[in-house]
Amino acid sequence: MRGSRVVTSEELAAAAGVSPAQLRKDLSFLGSYGRRGVGYDVAHLERQLGEVLGVQTRRAVVIVGIGYLGHALASYGGFAERGFEVAALVDADPQVVGTTVAGLVVEPADAIGRVVGRTSASVGVIAVPAPHAQPVCDALVGAGVTALLTFAPRALHVPEHVTVRQVDVASELQILAFHDARRRAR
Template identity: 60%
Template sequence: MKSPSHSRDRGIPEATVARLPLYLRALHGMAERGVATVSSEDLAVAAGVNSAKLRKDLSHLGSYGTRGVGYDVEYLVYQISRELGLTQDWAVAIVGVGNLGRALANYGGFVSRGFRVAALLDADPEVVGDTIAGLNVEHIDVLEAVIGRRGVSIVVLATPAAAAQEVCDRVVSAGVTSILNFAPVVLSVPDSVDVRKVDLSIELQILAFHEQRKAGGPLMAVDSAVSEPSEQTGLLTGPPKEDL
């Protein structure tokens, strides 16, 4: 399920799927502002893409535009939502209630459309029993039961790196086939399971690469950056845990 484009994906390219949420967000904003119809050009600008690309993307869903006019905002919202599977409610479980897990649990946009946090799980007895964002934190022991009984189909992994693969295995055994992984490890899963990863340090490193290029190009002076410890930054004590 990792492969770029599926045989029977009804021909919706992966690259298009990745952009649909972007269009959807832009459309929601427009709907709220009372915009009734929008041209591919305007929507493309709002989503930060090329208008030809946008039209081609939308054409994969069907012909939902009107030539000479544009797209009906509400209708398009519905069509994209349906295509993305947001017309139903997805039960999500968050495993690992460290700093990040807490942040995710409190993340409003989570619940907003299509997703519902159905469980918070952690191995640490210290946090089990806490209430976060109105949810009780349960012990990881009940993982399988929770997944089964509450119909969890998407699991968010926010555990320390060391625990991620083990939890992942259990989650997969329990029948979950969609995982969003925040732990900095390469998870190994069967082909039938979809894993998407969000990795802060990778993003920073990519930025650093380009930044270095920029600095080295024009007129690289002194590599500043390290110069002054400046005020209180010097006493950055070791952070609590390796937990993300």
Template identity: 65%
Template sequence: MEREPTVPQRRAVPPATVARLPGYLRALEALAAGGSVLTSSDALAAQAGVSPAQLRKDLSFLGSYGRRGVGYDVAHLREQVAVALGLSSERRVVLVGVGNLGHALAGYAGFAARGFALVALVDADPGVVGTVVAGLPVHPVADLGRVVATSGATIAVLATPAAVAQEVCDTLVDAGVVGVLNFAPCALRVPSHVDVRAVDLASELQILAFHDRRRSADGA
């Protein structure tokens, strides 16, 4: 006799779909805030900035949470997308590099609002270590491994200079981090069980420049 598993295990969700789920979550929250109880793939797709066909295809990897002829219950779908993303249990985040950008990231109000707990700050600068930022003390980088292990952080935000990013990343991984959001402008090498997402202002601007390259190609 078969038993329903606690977490219904569907086919693997494709990476491209996973990357769009946060956008759907945001769109559902916006619709809920606007008073919508029920929505359609057309309305939700418009809010999220994708096509209705792509939205339905993406959601189909999670399960069948709509009703044909009717649409989707906003609150219920929101919950199901959150569960699919693994947001039902809190994730603990450590931030390394409390410089210009790191300071702004630490002050980001969205952490707690979205189920993430910023649990520790770490920096190499003796002038910053010991100060309190966003209500948290800044630990010395020498304590990085210990801080990660004792805080139980599994996700790290890396906002250090590129020159030390790989070294810091190695320590993070050794201490149990399995997800790294890398703001340092360099590629990181990690074991296959670790996931890295890179955010780089310069790269994004350069990609925009590519599309803008036809204009003033011969100078002014």
């Protein structure tokens, strides 16, 4: 499909793992209509989706907590194509500070304010152990970050203007097991 100028809803649906009917419906909400028997113009669709999703704007991300998870996040290639740039890495451990991870030198936790200022980061990723999540959150918010992605299994308290999303792997497993058990019981 890569490199094509036109793509059918069937091809897009297969790639996205949804039904073609659902895909056409979803895209129609964005004002995108394919041509019957032809499909969608790829360049036009890309531009339109990019506008809606804000991918045009490049957003700087600061990752706090450079353990295994922080390493994985810093090394992850998928951010750039979604409009994110990992601009700085921060850790509290003096043994980790100063090391280079994914091309960036890890900076100390007490420099969060300076780091956010220098990089104009609006997005913070929290990959620290649960007890440290709230203080790190407070430091990021205090420095001007307005969007937080946290991996700590802990509810964060933030001012009203800050958006938080939480990825809780243990909860994901639990939800999975719950559905699996139900399905097996049928």
